Amino acid sequence: MTALSETAAREGALSTLRRGLRLSPEFRAGLAGTLALALVATAGRVVVPVAVQQTLDKGIGADGRYDIAFIRGAVALCALAVLATAVCAYLMNVRLYKTTEGGLANLRVRAFRHVHDLSMLTQSGERRGALVSRVTGDVDQISQFMQWGGLMMIVSCGQLVVASVLMAVYSWELTLLVWAAFLPLAFVLRRFQRVVSAAYTRVRERTGDLLAVVSESVVGAPVIRSHAAEERTAARVDRTVEETRRAQTRAQGLVALTFPSSELVAALATAAVVVAGTLLGVGGRLSAGELVAFLFLVTLFVSPMQTATEVLNDAQNAIAGWRRVLGVLDTEPDVADPGADGAVLPRGPIEVEFAGVGFAYPGGPPVLHDVDARIAPRTRVAIVGETGSGKTTFAKLLTRLMDPTSGRVLVDGVPLDRVRFSSLRERIVMVPQDGFLFDASLGDNIRYGRPSASDADLRLALTELGLADWLEGLPAGLDTPVGQRGESLSAGERQLVALARAYLAAPDLLVLDEATSAVDPATEVRLQRALDGVTRGRTALSIAHRMSTAEAADEVIVFDAGRIVQRGPHAELLRQGGVYGDLHASWIAQRAI
Numbered sequence: 001m002t003a004l005s006e007t008a009a010r011e012g013a014l015s016t017l018r019r020g021l022r023l024s025p026e027f028r029a030g031l032a033g034t035l036a037l038a039l040v041a042t043a044g045r046v047v048v049p050v051a052v053q054q055t056l057d058k059g060i061g062a063d064g065r066y067d068i069a070f071i072r073g074a075v076a077l078c079a080l081a082v083l084a085t086a087v088c089a090y091l092m093n094v095r096l097y098k099t100t101e102g103g104l105a106n107l108r109v110r111a112f113r114h115v116h117d118l119s120m121l122t123q124s125g126e127r128r129g130a131l132v133s134r135v136t137g138d139v140d141q142i143s144q145f146m147q148w149g150g151l152m153m154i155v156s157c158g159q160l161v162v163a164s165v166l167m168a169v170y171s172w173e174l175t176l177l178v179w180a181a182f183l184p185l186a187f188v189l190r191r192f193q194r195v196v197s198a199a200y201t202r203v204r205e206r207t208g209d210l211l212a213v214v215s216e217s218v219v220g221a222p223v224i225r226s227h228a229a230e231e232r233t234a235a236r237v238d239r240t241v242e243e244t245r246r247a248q249t250r251a252q253g254l255v256a257l258t259f260p261s262s263e264l265v266a267a268l269a270t271a272a273v274v275v276a277g278t279l280l281g282v283g284g285r286l287s288a289g290e291l292v293a294f295l296f297l298v299t300l301f302v303s304p305m306q307t308a309t310e311v312l313n314d315a316q317n318a319i320a321g322w323r324r325v326l327g328v329l330d331t332e333p334d335v336a337d338p339g340a341d342g343a344v345l346p347r348g349p350i351e352v353e354f355a356g357v358g359f360a361y362p363g364g365p366p367v368l369h370d371v372d373a374r375i376a377p378r379t380r381v382a383i384v385g386e387t388g389s390g391k392t393t394f395a396k397l398l399t400r401l402m403d404p405t406s407g408r409v410l411v412d413g414v415p416l417d418r419v420r421f422s423s424l425r426e427r428i429v430m431v432p433q434d435g436f437l438f439d440a441s442l443g444d445n446i447r448y449g450r451p452s453a454s455d456a457d458l459r460l461a462l463t464e465l466g467l468a469d470w471l472e473g474l475p476a477g478l479d480t481p482v483g484q485r486g487e488s489l490s491a492g493e494r495q496l497v498a499l500a501r502a503y504l505a506a507p508d509l510l511v512l513d514e515a516t517s518a519v520d521p522a523t524e525v526r527l528q529r530a531l532d533g534v535t536r537g538r539t540a541l542s543i544a545h546r547m548s549t550a551e552a553a554d555e556v557i558v559f560d561a562g563r564i565v566q567r568g569p570h571a572e573l574l575r576q577g578g579v580y581g582d583l584h585a586s587w588i589a590q591r592a593i
């Protein structure tokens, strides 16, 4: 599987919510206590209507006389209830914030780790910005619901139950009337929820697209400027902003429809209660105090119905967010770590074997066909071939960034997919064409290969690679900041850092994708020297773009249209001519320009 899982996208809202909540067991921590607080907070609210009813019916007599002590007691009870409700609501809020923040932080970490575990192919199936939004914006949506909507849901449900029970105590006929008015609305809301859910899923998708387009435009700013494509890019960003706005407006519009309908039903229910309550009162079956208390309770019953529309809004947004986060977490890494069951490679130069290896990118034609090759330990091999002949694909299979479609890759006789990731990443290191530098100091970037290395270790490594003079020439030595993605260094210097990083990591098999960018003669000499130092005594495969690398290698492997067509030392291949002869001729011609 290479695309992100679609299971979550097809799943119903409730099942997504259930699965999402199960994913973060932290949400359930201390839930009983929070619910108890919610119950007290809700129960406190019904004290006021009951006290009013008691005051009207018992505190004030029909003859106009009143019992001041009774009324004082009722008022004091109300004040106490209001205070208790406020304190419980505060404590409940604090508890919910604590548990949800903890749960969401873990969810973010898990989603982020999982993105890292996914293979390169899966990651490239989704735009980077959209992947980022799954770990950031989508989790934020969940957070909003968990901290406000979720709370309201708990309180509202409690309020609905308590208000209904108390209303029934006063008059079951009037309670039936209120329920009869609201039941159709609840039914309609439930159906409507599906439409709203789809609208919010679209909002989350558009937001992900927006992040992807904006981040691509920022990262690609130099290319955009150099091709004077600012207007085209701005138009693309504008279009995505507009699509996001439209999706948001539609979703909010749908939700807005629910609010007036619940207002309307509330007004109708209240009017019906007044009329029917008066009739019951005239018939002697309801006192004035009971009718007033009932009307209070109807307000308590209605308010959860009204907040339900806002909660629905939040819940839909959160469910859409959960769908996208689950989409990441449901995706099985197709290049999986065998973990503790896997093999650990013993230290020492590595032997590599490709046995009948074939590979096709998802949905594409085969790009490697039946590749057989054995590379002896400590051999320095240059891989050459026309562009698109399959060299990088070969290197990615060797470093297990992807698995072959057919055949096997073995290191020291062990199939690569049986080797533990920890052992694999320690023993086999790939230096990509443009080794990514982080926005930190030069020293920290080199240390990335071995975090425990001291400054003295770094200096020694650079000296061994013949780069001591280069380090001396830098304004702040190892503390020199390299800027974002290493932009403060030249392309050649970035390659030097990438080589030093690999040298410090001391792998036993080194796979180098030689950079194609032209460098000045002094850096070229340094690079050659560093390359020699890094590969000495190790099994090393270099995807060679320079003739000098092929000449210096023990052996050259020539790729053509996904097959190995020639193999041997440079001088012998030169004598043979063929594809290597043509490549060599074009290198000579390039150098002459």
Ligand SMILES: Nc1ncnc2c1ncn2[C@@H]1O[C@H](COP(=O)(O)OP(=O)(O)OP(=O)(O)O)[C@@H](O)[C@H]1O
Pocket (backbone or CB within 6 Å): 124, 361, 362, 364, 367, 385, 386, 387, 388, 389, 390, 391, 392, 393, 394
């Ligand atoms: N991520 C990908 N998805 C689909 N096809 C790809 C992908 N990467 C490479 N290919 C295709 O696979 C074939 C081999 O590509 P590969 O990058 O291995 O060639 P290469 O010899 O390293 O080329 P170059 O010297 O230009 O880097 C090409 O036809 C390329 O279009």
